[in-house]
Amino acid sequence: KQEVTQIPAALSVPEGENLVLNCSFTDSAIYNLQWFRQDPGKGLTSLLLIQSSQREQTSGRLNASLDKSSGRSTLYIAASQPGDSATYLCAVSNDYKLSFGAGTTVTVRA
């Protein structure tokens, strides 16, 4: 059974600081890894999808890396802003299903 862990569970940083969010998974036989953002009481918004053959993906201030062999992914958010405050979820795909971590709740202080 795939287990996905996200560390830390919560993170508070001053505006402008870079954010580093970690995700680890136990079964490296994945098809892809995705990062989602969830605002309080809302649904999930897809941020980045990394196919298993890729090492990283970038979108604006966001960069996600994938090391499938070691079962790790890292999401970097450069020059954080208060609008980046949210919960960030990591999910890995095995066949038909996504397995999610519990998320990292980020607070960016103005």
Add this chain to the structure above:
Amino acid sequence: SQTIHQWPATLVQPVGSPLSLECTVEGTSNPNLYWYRQAAGRGLQLLFYSVGIGQISSEVPQNLSASRPQDRQFILSSKKLLLSDSGFYLCAWSIQAPSTDTQYFGPGTRLTVL
């Protein structure tokens, strides 16, 4: 463009009462559809998924059921709610199997069972 709707947005129900949550997708055909539950402080748990009308796969045995009466409609039901059914229910869709495509999520339904 594609959109996904869920209703109701919030629901408070007594223990033992029935449940019906609805999800519809617009702007795409033959999507894969998913029901997830998110408990406080925990990751999303896949409950059901469907690759076509009338085709439902259950991930977790419990007192919930799902149906897909139309191509773009997915319904989550229960005959008798339990306290443990409280949570945030999310519907999602994807164009292809999750192995190659992301999933797109609806706004969710907050269910409180008292």
